[in-house]
Every structure is written in C-alpha cells, then in structure tokens.
Amino acid sequence: MTSSMDAKTGLKIENPHGMFDPSHLAFSHLAIAPAGAQVVWVAGQSGGADKGDFADQTATALSSIDKAMQASGGDIGGVAKLTVYIVDHDKAKHAVLIDAVKLAFGDRLAPACTIVPLQQLGTDPDMLIEIEAFGVVPVQDKET
Numbered sequence: 001m002t003s004s005m006d007a008k009t010g011l012k013i014e015n016p017h018g019m020f021d022p023s024h025l026a027f028s029h030l031a032i033a034p035a036g037a038q039v040v041w042v043a044g045q046s047g048g049a050d051k052g053d054f055a056d057q058t059a060t061a062l063s064s065i066d067k068a069m070q071a072s073g074g075d076i077g078g079v080a081k082l083t084v085y086i087v088d089h090d091k092a093k094h095a096v097l098i099d100a101v102k103l104a105f106g107d108r109l110a111p112a113c114t115i116v117p118l119q120q121l122g123t124d125p126d127m128l129i130e131i132e133a134f135g136v137v138p139v140q141d142k143e144t
Contacts, residue, residue, distance in 0.1 A: 004108040009078040009136045010034035013109040026101035027113035031080035037136035040078070042068045044085065044130040051126045055096045061131040062104040074137030076104055081112045085130040089117035097129075111135075 002023065003014040014030040015021055022028060033039065045064035047057025066076035082101075086093055094115075101110050111133075121127040 002109060006077040006108065009037060009074055009138055011037070011078050011080055011136050013080075013111060015109065023109065024098075026098040026105075026110040027082075028109045028111060031112045033080060033136045036139055038073075038139055040069065040072045040074070040135050040137055042079075042133040042135070044083075044132040046121070046124075046127050046130045051128075054093050054128045055100070057127070057129050058097055058100045058131075061129055062100055065131060065133045066104070069133075069135060069137065072137050074135065077108060078137050079105075079111045079133045079135035081114075081134050083114050083116065083132045085116045085118055085121060087118060087121055087128045089115065093128075 001014060001017045002021065003012060005012045011034070012032040013028045014032065015023065015028050016030065019029055042065050045061040048060045048064070051057060062076070065079065069075050069078055084097060086097070105111070121130050
C-alpha cells in the first residue's frame, strides 16, 4: 500500500495492496477524512474569463480550487476527491491533466478522481474543462 497524509488536515490518501497502482495517472483509490474534519465542497471551476488553451484552463481551475480551499481555512492539500469534466477527452488532454494534478499536489498522492468526458460544458463552447472538488479543512476553534 502507498499512502500519504496531509499534515494540516489529517486527510489520508491511499492505494491499497492488491489494487491497480494509479499513481502515474495522478489519482488514488481512497481518501479518508479524520474524525471531526470539516468537509468542504468546491463548485466546478473552469478556465476563467480569459480561457486560453486546455493546459491554461486546467491550471486555472486547479488554482481556483486551491483559492477556494484557502478561503475555507485549508488549502489544496486537503482535497480528497476531484471530478473532472473534459470536452473531447483524448490522450493528449489526459497527459496535460496528469501533469497539472501532479504539479498542484506535489509530493503527496493525488486525490481520488473521476474523469467525465463530454461534448460541451454548459453554454460556453470555449470552456474545455471543469473541475469540482471536495475536501477537508482543519476544524476551526470557535469561541462560544
């Protein structure tokens, strides 16, 4: 089994023995939140107003996820699961996604992930990718 743990949140990412090792594809099989963690859902993020090519849009979407996680008290290290919607998915786009996810998550194992190929996202024909996430952030101490 390979595993990593986010020091800030205690989120554990694992690839159990006896299962396909997906590390080279930048995803993992399991994400285990610690007891008492606050769960955060991040709406689908896209390439932003300037769009750019698929690589630009992918980097922007992952950066936006990190910003959303920071706004909730954590960072991208607390992301447990990604759902990635890709217009006209192919091997070249998959390779770009793999590189971007590896860059975004650094030394830790990548989160659990599902890729959904489709023909178009919403009503914007220039939108090539949308990534939604859920993760955990440290429980904030609240004064009562």
